[in-house]
Amino acid sequence: MTKPLIVGVSGASGLIYAVRALKYLLAADYSIELVASRATYMVWQAEENIRMPTDPEEQELFWREKAGIMQGGTLNCHRWNDVGDNIASGSFRTLGMIVIPCSMSTVAKIATGLSSDLLERASDVQIKEGKPLVVVPRETPFSLIHLRNLTTLAEAGVKIVPAIPAWYHHPQTIEDLVDFVVARALDTLDIDCIPLKRWKSS
Template sequence: MPKPLILGISGASGLIYAVRALKYLLEADYHIELVASKAAYLVWQAEQNIRMPPDPDEQEQFWRQQAAVENGGKLNCHRWGNVGANVASGSFRTLGMLVIPCSMSTVAKIAAGLSSDLLERAADVQIKEGGKLVLVPRETPLSLIHLRNLTSLAEVGVKIVPAIPAWYHNPQTIEDLVDFVVARALERLDIDCIPFQRWQG
């Protein structure tokens, strides 16, 4: 049975990054264990005027609707405070974890080894188990504190993929710009399921 991928969604602005990542992963038939932080609920309400349901079963339908993928893949959603979930244990085998978008608050807590919710605990497990952890921070400008926290994480093997798109692939839509970032982040997990124009030289 293929190992699942943990998809963490924090309260950073830019939830379109999470939606596009989920879309391509489900279409490619991946098994996703999804954890949205408490702040992510608030951001959805503020940016999209959409209420994310707290119940995990209702969340699955919510995320599939957002990603426009009714079938395909496997999606298991978790309550943000359920620190007893499978993804909170080092014995639960995974492909790794992607946190997209990743707030600077989440970066700071992971860098400090704090586990105040399931997303942070799952990330901490990836680090302690030597698993793959990829963060897509979305913040500007970056303070010295932000940079030091990101450096601390990079020093222990966490991959940092800032939400900074390129233009050499001739993007025509917002989705083209978002997909470039998502593709580059997933590549750090050895996942190649998003077609985009690579640099040809």
């Protein structure tokens, strides 16, 4: 049985990044353990005027509907404040973890080892266990504090993949731009499940 990938969703603008990541991961039959921070609920309300359910089973259906993948893969959702859940333990085996999108508040808390909720605790566990952790910060401009926190994470082995799209693949839609970022983030976990036109020299 394939080990699961933990997907953390923080309260940064750009929830489409999480939705598109889930779309491709579930379609490729990956097993996903998802935890959304408390602020994510507010961002759904602000960006889409949508109320994200708190019940894990209802939330699974919510994310599947948003991703447009009702069948395929496995998706287990966790309560943001359940710091005693399985993904909070170093004995829980995973492929790693990706936080997408990742707010600068979450970056700061992970960088300082502050495990005040399940997303932060799961991230901390990946670092201490030497497992892959990828963060996709969506902020601009970066302040000196942001850069120092990101540097701290990079020095601890965390991969930093800012939500910066490219144009050499000739994107036609917003989804094309988003998918480029998601694909590059998943590349760092050696996951290739997104049809992406990659760079080729002329």
